[in-house]
Amino acid sequence: MPELPEVETVVRQLRPRLVGRTLVGAAASWRRTVGDLAPAELRRRLVGKRIAAVTRRAKYVVVDLERAGKPAGHLVGHLRMSGRLFVEPAGAPSQPHERVRLALDDGHELLFVDVRKFGRLLAVDALEELLGELGPEPLGPDFDAAWLHGALRARRRALKPLLLDQTFLAGLGNIYVDEALFRAGLHPLRRSDRLDARAAERLAAAIRAVLAEAIRREGSSFDTFYRTPEGRPGSYQDQFQVYGRDGKPCRACGTPIRRSVVSQRGTHVCPRCQPAPRLRPLAR
DNA sequence: ATCCTATCCTGGCTGC
DNA sequence: TGCAGCCAGGATAGGA
Helix, strand or coil: CHHHHHHHHHHHHHHHCCCCCCCEEEECCCHHHHHHCCHHHHHHHCCCCCEEEEEEEEEEEEEEECCEEEEEEEEEEECCCEEEEEEECCCCCCCCCCEEEEEEEEEEEEEEECCCCCCEEEECCCCCHHCCCCCCCCCCCCCCCCHHHHHHHHHCCCCHHHHHHCCCCCCHHHHHHHHHHHCCCCCCCCEEHHHHHHHHHHHHHHHHHHHHHHHHHCCCCCCCCCCCCCCCCHHHHHHHHCCCCCCCCCCCCCCCCCCECCCCCCEEEEECCCCCCCCCCCCC
């Protein structure tokens, strides 16, 4: 599922094809994807605007728009589970599960295809309302071991749901949380306020290492959903240590990986490398 | 403050 | 083979 590394890959590949282009058409074949905007309003917010920048914030694709050289709102995309963004020559027949099509002034179109319809491609005036509550970027300058240690101690939550909370830390999803916790040797149910500085340091390093390597490999593709805008699958799934490996031997110690459910999410752990907390965490 | 459940969706899988 | 039912998954809202 698209998490930070997949979205970063999408942004990097879309950027050279979009920056400098002007939008000359906009249409949604599934209205909810564009926030229930009427067709005319969608066109009004987009057509005639030039794409000034394509960046990423958390799992959002952020496209800065301008008109006559002045800032003129944004196009913000979230792929959720099955969304795909890519550029095609104009006039291609409708794709299965196509939701939005934006025409560019160079004879190409930006397509948003999304099987499960959870994704969004929104035309907004300001980013604040959409992105204001997000936590720091794990690969950015505000994230390091000291910050993480302090932030973990300020909360009393199990590690996994906390790391999945986008207002705590932005960009991690189910896969990379499981992989980072394994790499740090930490059980997903460990209480955040009981981690010492060394464990926080391991976790910070693990998060950064997993994300950086996943970006290098253009994300993870283990089903038909995620492909890069250039149409390729990622390859980080070949590096999974725990995710999707229920019953298979841990690559470090041979103990069978075990799947459970934490925070309503499939959760994968090596019982030996990630010992369960002694006390029932956050017992109720 | 934190947890739990439901919701949004569909394709793919399981089991009968 | 056909079909019902379940499940995954990110974000969010609402209730406990």
